[in-house]
Each structure stands twice: as structure tokens, then as C-alpha cells.
Amino acid sequence: MFADIPTADATVQLDTGFAALGLSEPVLKALVEKGYTTPTPIQEQAIPIVLMGRDVLGCAQTGTGKTAGFTLPMLDILSGSRARARMPRSLILEPTRELALQVAENFVQYGKHLKLTHALLIGGESMSEQKEVLTRGVDVLIATPGRLIDIFERGGLLLSDVRVLVIDEADRMLDMGFIPDVERIVAMLPPLRQTLFFSATMAPEIKRLADAFLSNPKEISVSKPASVATTITEGLALVATHDKREALRRLVRTEDVQNALIFCNRKRDVDILYKSLTRHKFSAGALHGDMPQSARFATLEKFKAGEIRLLVCSDVAARGIDIGGLSHVFNFDVPHHAEDYVHRIGRTGRAGLEGRALTLATPEDRLAVEAIQKLTGHAIPPLAVEGLDPVDWAEVDSRGRRRSRGGKGASPPRAEKASKSAAPRRVEAAVQPAVDEMQLKATRQDPRRSSERMRGDRRTDTAREPRRDREMRGLENRDSVIGFGADIPAFMQIRRRTAVVRMETPSRNEGGDHNDGTEIAA
DNA sequence: AAAAAAT
Numbered sequence: 001m002f003a004d005i006p007t008a009d010a011t012v013q014l015d016t017g018f019a020a021l022g023l024s025e026p027v028l029k030a031l032v033e034k035g036y037t038t039p040t041p042i043q044e045q046a047i048p049i050v051l052m053g054r055d056v057l058g059c060a061q062t063g064t065g066k067t068a069g070f071t072l073p074m075l076d077i078l079s080g081s082r083a084r085a086r087m088p089r090s091l092i093l094e095p096t097r098e099l100a101l102q103v104a105e106n107f108v109q110y111g112k113h114l115k116l117t118h119a120l121l122i123g124g125e126s127m128s129e130q131k132e133v134l135t136r137g138v139d140v141l142i143a144t145p146g147r148l149i150d151i152f153e154r155g156g157l158l159l160s161d162v163r164v165l166v167i168d169e170a171d172r173m174l175d176m177g178f179i180p181d182v183e184r185i186v187a188m189l190p191p192l193r194q195t196l197f198f199s200a201t202m203a204p205e206i207k208r209l210a211d212a213f214l215s216n217p218k219e220i221s222v223s224k225p226a227s228v229a230t231t232i233t234e235g236l237a238l239v240a241t242h243d244k245r246e247a248l249r250r251l252v253r254t255e256d257v258q259n260a261l262i263f264c265n266r267k268r269d270v271d272i273l274y275k276s277l278t279r280h281k282f283s284a285g286a287l288h289g290d291m292p293q294s295a296r297f298a299t300l301e302k303f304k305a306g307e308i309r310l311l312v313c314s315d316v317a318a319r320g321i322d323i324g325g326l327s328h329v330f331n332f333d334v335p336h337h338a339e340d341y342v343h344r345i346g347r348t349g350r351a352g353l354e355g356r357a358l359t360l361a362t363p364e365d366r367l368a369v370e371a372i373q374k375l376t377g378h379a380i381p382p383l384a385v386e387g388l389d390p391v392d393w394a395e396v397d398s399r400g401r402r403r404s405r406g407g408k409g410a411s412p413p414r415a416e417k418a419s420k421s422a423a424p425r426r427v428e429a430a431v432q433p434a435v436d437e438m439q440l441k442a443t444r445q446d447p448r449r450s451s452e453r454m455r456g457d458r459r460t461d462t463a464r465e466p467r468r469d470r471e472m473r474g475l476e477n478r479d480s481v482i483g484f485g486a487d488i489p490a491f492m493q494i495r496r497r498t499a500v501v502r503m504e505t506p507s508r509n510e511g512g513d514h515n516d517g518t519e520i521a522a
Numbered sequence: 523a524a525a526a527a528a529t
Contacts, residue, residue, distance in 0.1 A: 095526080095527085124527095144527060145528090147527085172526095176527065177527085178526090289525065289527080315524075315526075316526060319526090340524095340525090
């Protein structure tokens with residue numbers, strides 16, 4: 001322990017890269033004890049600015065060290081004085097309960113040598129307990145929007161003393177329809193305050209919010225440095241609907257799965273698949289938004305600790321939580337929104353190591369797969385499941401009905417039988433989200449709540465392929481797609497040469513091609 | 523057609 005180290009050495013010990021950023025001794029001490037000595041680029045840039053009291057507009061995603069980038073300086077800002085009852089001095093808004101909990105854990109860890117208090121205001125847990133903590137006075141309030149507004153309206157909270165506001169993951173807030181809530185909350189805060197605003201992307205709607213909330217902000221933009229760029233190998237297994245669970249089990253057995261998220265589209269299917277996997281003796285857990293909060297946190301902890309190897313989940317885990325270092329992501333269901341595919345598979349790919357993102361698709365999923373491929377700009381390489389016959393998509397129409405065979409436009413004869421060991425194509429860092437989300441947001445700038453959006457025009461712009469039927473028949477250019485013989489579905493061939501995409505960090509200032517992964521635009 | 527977040 002640190003306490004055992006002689007004082008002279010302790011001074012040397014504390015003299016890490018963080019000390020140069022102006023953090024106080026108690027915070028540095030906590031960092032050393034956690035074993036952190038070198039700040040990440042965003043920490044290096046953000047910490048001095050936050051300590052200065054300036055507003056920050058941060059373009060950064062999870063995994064960049066963003067959370068410590070604002071918690072560390074906030075601890076120092078707040079450590080000067082004490083909070084009064086029901087009047088928190090800082091507020092951190094998070095889109096999901098899991099992220100809120102993670103931030104709270106950060107505060108506890110880094111603030112262990114300071115006498116600061118925090119409250120975690122999230123749904124699904126007893127409100128009376130949270131109110132009690134508030135009454136005692138808290139320095140840091142970490143909250144999801146719904147519960148915060150609820151408690152505020154019940155009079156359990158005064159926000160007039162909030163000096164520092166953090167809006168984290170603003171783009172996720174937008175996706176989840178929280179922006180009206182966030183605007184309401186910000187309106188309750190004193191106008192004279194420091195605001196830190198973070199988002200993985202800066203879509204126009206996000207930019208509009210930032211302009212409204214921030215005054216003269218310092219813009220900070222970072223992405224993961226190229227050296228830790230991950231490699232994600234994608235694969236698409238075409239299976240019959242009744243074979244899906246069997247196919248998944250076979251893939252899990254044949255792949256070198258360390259730990260994996262398995263995504264389903266529906267919560268009830270999460271439950272069903274979880275039970276099925278457990279029956280088949282797999283180490284599995286389940287996670288979706290209808291589960292009790294305690295179970296959500298407990299399962300997540302077990303999964304992170306390696307006690308559970310497979311986590312069956314809904315899209316709550318696609319964006320709402322931060323789990324690093326996955327060897328695999330499985331899409332048990334093809335996501336209905338192409339953007340969700342990118343978010344899901346972006347969960348795999350460990351720093352410098354290979355991650356595999358494998359999707360099970362049935363004939364009914366064809367349109368959804370086409371939409372994904374249109375969005376990512378490359379075909380997902382086909383993957384054969386050992387011991388299962390691949391489904392021939394050419395014989396099924398988009399709604400999964402069998403086409404009549406032997407007629408005029410019948411499929412060409414098969415040249416070869418499917419190979420059993422098709423290897424998925426390697427995709428270099430196909431999902432560095434900083435870039436992909438930029439593309440995504442371009443298609444999603446509608447400020448309305450997602451439920452409204454759904455009913456509106458969004459559905460009509462899903463990839464529609466008028467030439468589809470023609471292309472399903474006579475196919476050209478059927479080189480090197482393993483596992484399909486001559487019957488390669490047309491959509492698998494679109495722009496295949498773009499399948500290898502080397503991701504570059506987008507530069508804030510157009511034309512600036514100097515980019516080492518860290519960059520400040522003033 | 524579904525998921526998240528407030529009850």
C-alpha cells in the first residue's frame with residue numbers, strides 16, 4: 001500500500017504525468033494507488049481546461065478515458081467547500097443507469113482521499129434512499145434524466161447551487177429521446193456555471209444543443225490513437241429460423257470465445273435464449289431493460305469479472321454500457337436499424353487484438369442485411385456454420401417465402417457444395433465509431449423522439465433494391481466467396497473491394513490532415 | 523417492430 005512507502009519516495013511516486021496537469025495531491029495519490037501514471041490524450045487536454053473553469057465541448061467516445069477527464073478535475077474544484085442539504089454543487093447527466101453507476105464508481109475511487117459525497121439518482125431503485133442522501137447534502141449528483149426530474153418535481157432537490165454541469169454521451173441521449181428532458185433540466189440550473197459537454201459525434205442537432213448550453217467552450221476532439229486500433233472480423237451465417245439456436249451453439253463451440261455479447265432484438269427472446277444456453281450448460285447471463293436493476297448490475301459485474309462468459313442482451317448493451325475487451329459479438333438477431341449493427345459490433349475488438357462480430361441471418365432478414373451493408377459500405381463476408389447446411393437465399397424471397405424453382409428465371413446450377421470451413425473476411429478496424437457514427441448521424445438528425453421518428457419517414461429510406469430480383473438470378477463476379485458455390489446472393493457482392501477499410505480519425509478542421517489521434521481546435 | 527428511461 002501507498003501508506004507504507006517512505007515520504008521521500010512518495011513525492012517521486014506522485015510526480016506522474018497527471019501532476020503536470022495541475023491536479024491536487026489527494027487525487028494524484030488515488031491515481032497512483034490505482035496504478036495510473038500516464039494521462040490519455042483527452043485527459044491531458046481536458047483536465048487543465050476544466051481546472052481553469054472553462055466550458056468544454058468534448059468530442060470523444062467511451063474508452064478514451066473521458067470519464068476520468070472530467071471526474072478528476074471536478075474533484076479538485078469541489079474539494080474546496082462543502083455542499084448544503086438538497087443543493088448539490090455539481091450534476092452529471094448520463095443516458096443509462098449503467099453508465100451512471102460507472103461514473104459514480106469513478107468518483108469513489110479517485111475521491112477516496114477527499115471528503116466529498118455523491119448521490120446516484122437513477123430509476124429502478126428506491127427513491128426514499130436517494131432522497132435521504134440528498135437531504136444530507138451532496139457534492140456530486142450523478143443521474144439519469146427521468147429520475148432526476150421526478151425527484152425535482154417532488155421537491156426533493158434544489159438545483160440552484162449547481163456550479164458544474166456535465167452532459168455525457170449527448171449523442172446517446174439524443175438517440176434515446178432524452179434531449180427534451182435534458183433541456184428542461186438545464187433550464188433549472190443557474191445560468192452562471194461551468195458546463196462540460198461530451199458526445200461521440202457532433203451531428204447538427206448535437207451542435208445546436210452545445211451552442212445553447214455552452215459559453216465560449218474549448219473544443220477538444222480525440223479518438224482512440226491508431227496504435228490501439230482494433231481489428232474486427234465480421235461474418236454472416238445464413239441459417240434457417242429453426243436452426244438459429246443450434247447454429248449459435250455450434251459457433252460458440254468452434255470459435256475461440258473468451259467472452260461475448262449475444263444480441264437479440266426483443267427482450268423476451270433474450271430470456272428465451274438465455275434459458276436455452278443455460279440448459280445447454282453454457283456459462284451465460286441475461287441483460288435487458290425489464291430486469292430488476294439489482295439483477296442488471298449484478299449480471300454486468302459477473303460478466304466483467306469473467307464469472308459469466310456469454311451475456312445475452314437487448315440493445316441496452318449496444319450503447320448504454322461500457323464493456324471493454326470482448327473477443328466476440330454475436331447478433332442472434334439481425335438488428336432492424338442498420339446503425340444498431342455498427343454500435344453492437346463496435347463492442348468487440350480489444351486494443352490491438354482481433355475481435356469477431358458474427359451475425360446469424362435468416363431469409364427474412366435479407367432486407368435488414370442489405371441495409372446494413374449499404375450503410376457500412378461493404379458486404380459482410382459469409383460464414384459457414386460447421387455441421388449445418390447454409391440456407392440458399394436465392395430461393396427465398398424477401399419475406400422468406402420459397403420461390404418456385406425450375407421456371408424461367410431459375411437459379412443457375414450449383415457449381416460446388418458449400419465449404420464447411422469458410423473463414424470470414426478480415427476487416428481492418430471497420431467500426432472505429434468516431435467515423436462510423438459520423439456517417440450514421442448524417443442519416444439521423446431528426447430531433448423528434450425516436451418513437452415518433454419510427455412512425456415517420458425513416459422506414460421508407462431503408463435500402464430498397466429495385467434490381468434485387470434480377471440480381472438474385474444471374475450473378476457475375478462470383479469470385480472467392482467461400483461457402484456459397486455459384487449461388488452468391490447479389491447483396492453480398494456489392495462493393496466488396498471496400499470491405500477492407502482503414503479508419504482514419506476525422507479531422508475537426510477540414511483539410512487538416514495532421515492527425516495523431518489527438519487534436520484541439522480552438 | 524423494438525429498445526432505452528420515470529412510475
